[in-house]
Amino acid sequence: MTWLPDYDPVQGDPKSCDALELVVVPRTRDLGEGFAVRRALPHGKRQMVGPFIFFDQFGPAQFIPGQGMDVRPHPHIGLSTVTYLFDGKVMHRDSEGNIQEIVPGAMNLMTAGRGITHSERTPEVERAAGQKMLGLQSWIALPTDKEDIAPTFQHFSSGDLPTVRDNGFSARVIAGKAFGKRSRVQTITDWFYAEVSLAEGQSAPLDTDYEERAIYLIDGEVEIAGDRFEGPRLLVFRPGDAITVKATRPSRMMYLGGTALEGPRYIWWNFVSSSKERIEQAKEDWKQARFGIVPDETEFVPLPDSSY
Numbered sequence: 001m002t003w004l005p006d007y008d009p010v011q012g013d014p015k016s017c018d019a020l021e022l023v024v025v026p027r028t029r030d031l032g033e034g035f036a037v038r039r040a041l042p043h044g045k046r047q048m049v050g051p052f053i054f055f056d057q058f059g060p061a062q063f064i065p066g067q068g069m070d071v072r073p074h075p076h077i078g079l080s081t082v083t084y085l086f087d088g089k090v091m092h093r094d095s096e097g098n099i100q101e102i103v104p105g106a107m108n109l110m111t112a113g114r115g116i117t118h119s120e121r122t123p124e125v126e127r128a129a130g131q132k133m134l135g136l137q138s139w140i141a142l143p144t145d146k147e148d149i150a151p152t153f154q155h156f157s158s159g160d161l162p163t164v165r166d167n168g169f170s171a172r173v174i175a176g177k178a179f180g181k182r183s184r185v186q187t188i189t190d191w192f193y194a195e196v197s198l199a200e201g202q203s204a205p206l207d208t209d210y211e212e213r214a215i216y217l218i219d220g221e222v223e224i225a226g227d228r229f230e231g232p233r234l235l236v237f238r239p240g241d242a243i244t245v246k247a248t249r250p251s252r253m254m255y256l257g258g259t260a261l262e263g264p265r266y267i268w269w270n271f272v273s274s275s276k277e278r279i280e281q282a283k284e285d286w287k288q289a290r291f292g293i294v295p296d297e298t299e300f301v302p303l304p305d306s307s308y
Helices: 124-129 276-287
Strands: 020-024 027-030 036-041 052-063 070-076 079-087 090-094 099-102 107-111 116-121 131-141 152-156 163-166 169-175 191-198 203-206 212-219 221-224 227-230 233-237 243-247 251-258 266-268 271-273
Touching: 052 079, 052 212, 052 251, 070 271, 070 276, 079 090, 079 169, 079 191, 090 107, 099 152, 107 116, 107 169, 169 203, 191 203, 191 243, 212 221, 221 251, 227 233, 266 276, 271 276
Parallel strands: none
Antiparallel strands: 020 233, 027 036, 036 052, 052 131, 070 116, 079 107, 079 131, 090 099, 090 116, 107 152, 163 169, 169 191, 191 251, 203 243, 212 233, 212 251, 221 227, 221 243, 266 271
16 A cells, blocks of 8 residues: 555544543544545554554445556565455565465555565456455554565465454454464564454453554444444553453454554654655655666656645
8 A cells, every 4th residue: 555644534532441542533534435444543643553653444345347446566665564354365576576365354464665566456266256345454653673674565364464363353364473373474573463352241351561552443443441432443542451342232343552663753654754855755766766676567657746
């Protein structure tokens, strides 16, 4: 995905308890043909949760035959991207030569580091047939001393990720540790990400293992300390308090967070860095075609005509 700044809506949700720091109503942007993106991070009152600096929900959408998602080749620096699907398929291609069809439940972690170019498109079979689409893309900001590491790509199928199931509760640990399980995904910083589903009336804990924590409620409704929240919402919690999440309707959500980075980040378009000068260099590098080329791609996204 790509990013440009937008305005945050006026908040109308109540504060649920002392442990709840912020409720974010995702900003909605229509990308055309009925395809909507909901953006929860960055937010005017909160840039990051742990190292999570960007959080997008795309869909739910229904593509008719012949339609699909086409994110043309674009660059990244200073971050890792996580693409996670619930419905539909996406074909990932990048300038390191990685070509990977992304399917629901799989973990796909692309670390841009010093620079990478990638595209995300609907695969040919699904484009011809039409498909439903619902997924999330997150950006993980890198620590200062790792911002310019070599780019990498990791893919783990849904069967490679640990799961926990109990009466009316299920969880898939995508990265880090949750519910007593640890993912094999290699992370540069200390962060976690888990898909959680609850049947009506069932509960799940949000442990205190990580410094900063949040829940992104995709759909359904949950109760926390007597207050109810409907999806889509990002609920950001203060450190140190054990939280219990109870579903008042069947609910699907993501648990996320991690250790806070050593300082804020600049974010411009698809570039994240602790240095404005580094972002200016990346802008010039993209204009001068110094980033790598994505195989089998002839298009690209031009540098936006805007400033900080």
